[in-house]
Amino acid sequence: DQQVKQNSPSLSVQEGRISILNCDYTNSMFDYFLWYKKYPAEGPTFLISISSIKDKNEDGRFTVFLNKSAKHLSLHIVPSQPGDSAVYFCASLAGNTGKLIFGQGTTLQVKP
Amino acid sequence: GAGVSQSPSNKVTEKGKDVELRCDPISGHTALYWYRQSLGQGLEFLIYFQGNSAPDKSGLPSDRFSAERTGGSVSTLTIQRTQQEDSAVYLCASSREVNEQFFGPGTRLTVL
Numbered sequence: 001d002q003q004v005k006q007n008s009p010s011l012s013v014q015e016g017r018i019s020i021l022n023c024d025y026t027n028s029m030f031d032y033f034l035w036y037k038k039y040p041a042e043g044p045t046f047l048i049s050i051s052s053i054k055d056k057n058e059d060g061r062f063t064v065f066l067n068k069s070a071k072h073l074s075l076h077i078v079p080s081q082p083g084d085s086a087v088y089f090c091a092s093l094a095g096n097t098g099k100l101i102f103g104q105g106t107t108l109q110v111k112p
Numbered sequence: 113g114a115g116v117s118q119s120p121s122n123k124v125t126e127k128g129k130d131v132e133l134r135c136d137p138i139s140g141h142t143a144l145y146w147y148r149q150s151l152g153q154g155l156e157f158l159i160y161f162q163g164n165s166a167p168d169k170s171g172l173p174s175d176r177f178s179a180e181r182t183g184g185s186v187s188t189l190t191i192q193r194t195q196q197e198d199s200a201v202y203l204c205a206s207s208r209e210v211n212e213q214f215f216g217p218g219t220r221l222t223v224l
Contacts, residue, residue, distance in 0.1 A: 004154075032211055043116070043203055043215030044155070089154060093211055097168050098143055100213065102154035 003027050004092050006103035014111055019077040021106050023090030026071065032093040034100070035064060035075045037086045044089055048075070080110045114138060116216035118204050124222045125194055133189045133219045137206030144187050145213060146179060147171075148200040155203060161187060194223045 005024045013019045023033075031052040036044035050057040050064045050073065057064050063076045077084055090103040117136045125131050137144050146158040157171040161181045172178070176194075181187040191198055201220050205213035 006154075034211070036215075041217065043205070043217050045215070046212055049211060091155075094157075097160050097162075098145065098207060098211070098213065099157050099160055099168055099171075100145075100147075100155070101157065102147075104152075104154040 002104075003030075003094075004090055004101050004103040006088075006090055006106050008106050009104070010107045010109070012109045012111065013080050015082055016079045019075075019080045019084065019108055019110065021075040021077075021088050021090070021108065023073045023075075023103055024071055025073075025092055027092070027094075028071065030092040030094065030101075033064070033066065033073050034091045034093070035062075036089045036091060036102075037084075038089060038105070039086050047088075077108075080108075082110045082112050084108060085110050116204055116206050116214055118202075118216040118219050120219055121217065122220045122222075124224065126224050127196060128193055130190065130192045131194055131221065133191075133202050133221070135187045135189070135204030135206075135216060137185060137187070137204070138208075138214055139185075141206035141208050141214075142184065143207045143213075144181060145205045145207075146187070146189050147203045147205065149203060149218075150200040158189070158202075191221075194221075196223050199223045 034049040035047040038044040087105045091100040144161040147155040160168040176192045179189045201218040203218045205215045207213045
């Protein structure tokens with residue numbers, strides 16, 4: 001009963017190209033989504049978020065797209081850089097406590 | 113630094129022993145969260161504090177797990193009679209706003 005799913009455990013792209021990380025959710029009550037980036041031996045760091053009243057949010061090289069009807073969101077990184085290599089977690093805010101429901105993560109490798 | 117700190121960074125214990133994990137949140141953050149990440153899994157919510165009270169303990173996996181927070185600041189997660197399946201990275205996060213959590217580096221717990 002995974003409510004937030006990242007079906008691709010890993011992704012490899014060439015430096016300069018676009019990275020697209022995908023995330024699906026099952027609970028239609030979810031209305032706020034976040035992406036976190038995690039390096040080994042460090043805690044996750046907040047990257048970008050989107051509210052369900054929007055379908056796109058952009059911050060520099062990072063853009064998150066939300067398709068509510070499909071219960072799907074994606075993170076686009078362009079151009080990808082080797083320093084972007086990390087594990088990316090999609091998360092949904094559940095209720096008004098701030099509790100986050102995370103996906104399993106996707107390991108991104110950007111090759112020079 | 114002014115980030116979330118956790119101690120110890122690593123803890124190895126024998127099955128059946130009790131362990132205490134500590135979290136120092138960012139000063140002024142009223143909300144505090146505990147999550148854990150088991151090998152190959154996403155982050156799993158454990159408990160949420162608002163001030164010193166815990167309105168959401170729904171993620172604690174068993175009654176061997178407990179947590180407290182004192183003075184609206186430091187929190188301690190205690191696991192009694194540890195089992196091998198408790199081995200994971202335990203992450204603490206704090207926030208001022210409900211939609212942006214700052215994570216500590218985690219405590220890696222290994223139960224032999």
